Amino acid sequence: MSAVSPQLSRKERERERHRQEIMDAAMRLFAEQGYHSVSMQEIASEAEFATGTLYKFFPSKRELFREIMVGVIEDIGSELSGVFQSDADPLTIIGNFLQMRRAAFKKRFEYIKLYNMVGNGFGSSGDEIVDTMIAERRKLVEQNLIIQFTRGIESGLFKPVNVEVLARLFEDFCQTIVRSEAIRGELDDETIDSIKDVFLNGILA
Structure with missing residues (x-):
């Protein structure tokens, strides 16, 4: 019998949701402007996060x-x-x-x-x-x-x-x-x- 993975805590679920929101925002901008034309600051703005918060999730583009x-x-x-x-x-x-x-x-x-x-x-x-x-x-x-x-x-x-x-x-x-x-x-x-x-x-x- 395989081990059952523990459920994520509310804090972990929230963090994962934020990560996904950032990736979705990045994809929208990449599709519209191209990868090289988009800055991390623009991604943060699109995802409605502070730039510093974005870097806590993803250190770089x-x-x-x-x-x-x-x-x-x-x-x-x-x-x-x-x-x-x-x-x-x-x-x-x-x-x-x-x-x-x-x-x-x-x-x-x-x-x-x-x-x-x-x-x-x-x-x-x-x-x-x-x-x-x-x-x-x-x-x-x-x-x-x-x-x-x-x-x-x-x-x-x-x-x-x-x-x-x-x-x-x-x-x-x-x-x-x-x-x-x-x-x-x-x-x-x-x-x-x-x-x-x-x-x-x-x-x-």
């Missing part, structure tokens, strides 16, 4: 960014991990993963924009903790994809190819779709199916 992104990464990871617990066939699971990933990122579009604002445009935010978490989550996704592609090969559903390469390519493929939708707008299901068909079946006649 970088720390605030980190806390926001850590929460988002954990939420997305939790949502996507459930896809691979299914007993469905590998092709269904892979298709569901793509759809879930699109939905998870679409719901958090402003957070993805924030990551890209802070980063260098090459898949790095410049924050070691955030980037390490993302790398670890991506590795876990690739490991789950390897399991599904291996199942598919063993059942005769897929061609016998290098599953590690296949998993890495499919993960890149999913990221490309998400980025494309962020720039050009959401793709319809027919287009997604066509793209998925090209990935799984190739273009050779």
Whole structure:
């Protein structure tokens, strides 16, 4: 039997609520003005806190960014991990993963924009903790994809190819779709199916 976590005290709940209010205020300003244009003083004003109080919660804007992104990464990871617990066939699971990933990122579009604002445009935010978490989550996704592609090969559903390469390519493929939708707008299901068909079946006649 697992231990039950003690409930937060009223003071702790109040502190957590204030932290969330600050992060929400920061996200509103980042979305409107861009990360680099927003000061800690502006965030404090938006959240209706004294600047000194803000610094008690978050010593720097970088720390605030980190806390926001850590929460988002954990939420997305939790949502996507459930896809691979299914007993469905590998092709269904892979298709569901793509759809879930699109939905998870679409719901958090402003957070993805924030990551890209802070980063260098090459898949790095410049924050070691955030980037390490993302790398670890991506590795876990690739490991789950390897399991599904291996199942598919063993059942005769897929061609016998290098599953590690296949998993890495499919993960890149999913990221490309998400980025494309962020720039050009959401793709319809027919287009997604066509793209998925090209990935799984190739273009050779």
